[in-house]
Amino acid sequence: MRPTTLVFPIDEHNRILLGCKKRGFGQGKYNGFGGKIEPGETFRQCAVRELYEESGLVANPQDLECVALFDFQFPFDETLTHISYTYVVRTFTGDVKETDEMESRWIPIDEIPYEHMWSGDREWIPQLLKGDKLVGIIAFDRDNSGVDLMKLNIVDEVMESELVARIDAYIEENTEDL
Numbered sequence: 001m002r003p004t005t006l007v008f009p010i011d012e013h014n015r016i017l018l019g020c021k022k023r024g025f026g027q028g029k030y031n032g033f034g035g036k037i038e039p040g041e042t043f044r045q046c047a048v049r050e051l052y053e054e055s056g057l058v059a060n061p062q063d064l065e066c067v068a069l070f071d072f073q074f075p076f077d078e079t080l081t082h083i084s085y086t087y088v089v090r091t092f093t094g095d096v097k098e099t100d101e102m103e104s105r106w107i108p109i110d111e112i113p114y115e116h117m118w119s120g121d122r123e124w125i126p127q128l129l130k131g132d133k134l135v136g137i138i139a140f141d142r143d144n145s146g147v148d149l150m151k152l153n154i155v156d157e158v159m160e161s162e163l164v165a166r167i168d169a170y171i172e173e174n175t176e177d178l
């Protein structure tokens with residue numbers, strides 16, 4: 001799978017915007033906003049595009065804070081494996097709207113519905129909210145849902161390689177499986 005992005009907006013009341021996914025992979029789960037990178041996009045461009053498409057919020061790429069790089073591994077279905085650049089954004093305009101993909105709401109951070117989210121999120125979202133930056137692997141079980149292994153390191157800064165994103169997307173678009 002192509003690299004993906006994931007964005008968590010946080011407002012001035014310290015509420016987080018989460019969307020319940022209405023269709024596709026992760027349906028029924030609350031999550032941030034994101035998706036696959038398109039050819040020629042940087043990770044930040046992908047992140048703001050997906051944020052707008054899925055939530056209605058408008059953000060500038062430079063206002064995103066890169067807070068994590070996850071290697072989401074699905075050993076029982078390799079086609080699902082992807083890396084995900086994860087951002088927090090506190091500056092944005094526009095109105096939250098329901099979209100084809102997501103029904104979104106602002107949630108106080110002590111009321112995050114972890115029971116309706118990806119199961120590993122209850123470990124790392126609190127870390128991100130207290131300001132840690134994380135890089136590492138989350139490997140999923142046979143159901144492609146539960147977590148078999150989580151190995152996350154706290155880092156000073158998440159290295160964002162815009163170039164790698166472009167090359168990955170280019171290769172994906174221009175080569176065939178051998």
Ligand SMILES: Nc1nc2c([nH]c(=O)n2[C@H]2C[C@H](O)[C@@H](COP(=O)(O)OP(=O)(O)OP(=O)(O)O)O2)c(=O)[nH]1
Pocket residue numbers: 004005006024025026031032033034035036037072082084118119120121138
């Ligand atoms: N919060 C969270 N998200 C996860 C986990 N595992 C995992 O694959 N995801 C998310 C991150 C991405 O938003 C999404 C990747 O799947 P996807 O690219 O098919 O998402 P999408 O349907 O929104 O993509 P798109 O068609 O809009 O491009 O899955 C996890 O453990 N926690």
